[in-house]
Amino acid sequence: MKNKFLVLCLSALCLGFTTNALAQNSQIISAVQSTDGIIAEVGDEIILKSELTQAMATLAKEHQAQNQTINGAQLQQQALDELITRKLQLGIIKRSGFTPNESAINAQLLQLAKAQGFNNLQAFQQSLDNQKLGSYAALRKQVAEEASLVALWQAQVAPRIKITPHEIEAFLNSPDGQRINTQTTLVPEWQTSHILASIDNNRSDIMAQQKINAIYNQLQQGADFESLAATYSDDTGSASQNGSLGWVSEGQMVPEFENVMKNTEAGDYSVPFRSQFGWHILKVDSTRQRDVTNQQRQAAAREILFNRMAPQAEEDWVQELKAGAYIKIFE
Numbered sequence: 001m002k003n004k005f006l007v008l009c010l011s012a013l014c015l016g017f018t019t020n021a022l023a024q025n026s027q028i029i030s031a032v033q034s035t036d037g038i039i040a041e042v043g044d045e046i047i048l049k050s051e052l053t054q055a056m057a058t059l060a061k062e063h064q065a066q067n068q069t070i071n072g073a074q075l076q077q078q079a080l081d082e083l084i085t086r087k088l089q090l091g092i093i094k095r096s097g098f099t100p101n102e103s104a105i106n107a108q109l110l111q112l113a114k115a116q117g118f119n120n121l122q123a124f125q126q127s128l129d130n131q132k133l134g135s136y137a138a139l140r141k142q143v144a145e146e147a148s149l150v151a152l153w154q155a156q157v158a159p160r161i162k163i164t165p166h167e168i169e170a171f172l173n174s175p176d177g178q179r180i181n182t183q184t185t186l187v188p189e190w191q192t193s194h195i196l197a198s199i200d201n202n203r204s205d206i207m208a209q210q211k212i213n214a215i216y217n218q219l220q221q222g223a224d225f226e227s228l229a230a231t232y233s234d235d236t237g238s239a240s241q242n243g244s245l246g247w248v249s250e251g252q253m254v255p256e257f258e259n260v261m262k263n264t265e266a267g268d269y270s271v272p273f274r275s276q277f278g279w280h281i282l283k284v285d286s287t288r289q290r291d292v293t294n295q296q297r298q299a300a301a302r303e304i305l306f307n308r309m310a311p312q313a314e315e316d317w318v319q320e321l322k323a324g325a326y327i328k329i330f331e
Helices: 005-016 020-028 050-063 070-097 101-115 123-129 135-156 165-172 205-218 225-232 254-260 293-323
Strands: 039-043 045-048 185-200 243-251 274-275 278-291 327-329
Touching: 039 050, 039 070, 045 050, 045 070, 045 254, 070 135, 101 123, 101 135, 101 293, 101 327, 123 135, 165 293, 185 225, 185 254, 205 225, 243 274, 243 278, 254 274, 254 278
Parallel strands: none
Antiparallel strands: 039 045, 039 327, 185 243, 185 278, 274 278
8 A cells, every 4th residue: 555645744744845747737726716625525524725735746746756747637636536535544444433553653753753864753843843833743643644544454455355375376386486585494493381370360470479489499309390380380271281382483472481482492491580471481392493485485475466466456445435435526
């Protein structure tokens, strides 16, 4: 999904971007005589003249960057079509009550700030608002909208794209598929077991630590790890397997667990340590290097096929939205 309007925030809205193409074509917008009149109604949403002007600025910049020529009528129609689609999607988001994560919005804004040479959001906000008051708030709203639109796309369009194992295999055997990297890739894995003393409403952190220390003392006296896990571990799933978690790869476990796992020798067990789930003792039964070359090639093939199929899936979805929506364009 293209993030054209995120570019618009920095170029046209916040940094005062203008182009010769926009200046030459702006007079085409003549539906309403007021300063910022309504160009179109899309369900419960409206499209203002200023929004269309900004959208045309973004498109003009894109066409210039690609050395493409486009006349004013085509530029305006393309911008209007994209705005109608955007308004339809935003209407769905509003009706669903979806709210983007504030921390994620701040992280995206900080990325934009650093790209403009600022180390923090405060300096970025001051610079934008010094150029035009309210620019930072407008940018934040735009970034939040973009995050919502991406989430909507993932929920509505991505599930429409079905890729079968047969299609992946056929692609891998094609000339394009043969060009996917075939270099052998090995990843480390640990065959791991653990004993958990959980922390909950019935057991405090101190009580859980006392329990795990008592189990650790038994291990040091020669008790069998598997028997202790089956008898005392609060992780009932692994306890039924004598504490076994099977083969574990990087990124599968919480950081505290993974760090201890990586620093425990095969055949040995760790000292007690704490994670968000409680207190653990883990045992590394064995280690190995697993060949994931084929899985990586399949994942790369799936991504390529997904990207090829996504535009049509999105177009079909958009046409369905438009077919069932109230859209009025003012002449």
